[in-house]
Amino acid sequence: MAMEHIAVGLVEDNRLVGAKRVFPDTQSEYDSLAEMPAEQIAQGIAAQVQAAADGGEVAAIGIGFPGIISANVVEDSPNLQQMKGQRLGEQLMSLLGEKGISAPVFLVNDADAIAAGIAATRGHLGSFIRVWALGSGVGFGRYPQAEGVWENGHSVVSLDPKETFCRCGGVGHLEGIMGRRAMRLRFLDLEPEEVFAHAREGDERCASFVKMWHRALAAATANSVHAGGPGKFFVSGPYSKFVQTGLLDIYLHEMVKMSPLQGSSFEIVPTSDETAIIGAAVSAAHSAAEK
């Protein structure tokens, strides 16, 4: 699972077995994935998969990766731009082959992996769920997976031409309001944590941003409801800790009025690594079984 960092684990029967491995770690020469060259990301994943497998038999390898993933290729990844166009699935199969691991590799979108993980660990395998993943970027995942692009993190939620903070370069995007990089660019003097703290203490500029932050997520959710119907929306990732579901409910209710489209709800799922690792593995096992 690659989001803020890469987390690797072994999954058996929808459960994580043994310890979770994370890189880059404190000993690494790189502070973040964004700085790490593509080749080293692939080699790092392969090394961690080998360590997690520990000589045991592996049925399938699932990789949750941010961006547009198609046929095991990272077509684009605005927050990890060095990965654009990388045939990561193929590279990993060849690197792992050299290490004696011949299991098939399946790349899935990171937020789709979280959605599959939530479905597998919270008894939603029979239902349609959607997930917002709030971190450096804004991911959108769905379970079961469906054909399509689903880059709803780049939903247009503002018509203001000055809303230009999205990493992808698009104007008025959800990620341009909610993503970490976008928040840093908007508040050059404040970390996101401070923005939310100041809002609670009554600072007007921060408080009005926090309202807009929630309205933006409600708007993108309303767009998804108008396209795909109502349902359960989970909110995950590091910045889900700032979400007030009561506020989201109020805004969503203002934005969705047709009676057959009522009845959506939000739930915060703070842990993302473990859920996402399980989801990536479950998706891979499912894809391997279909082959």
Ligand SMILES: [Zn+2]
């Ligand atoms: Zn964008």
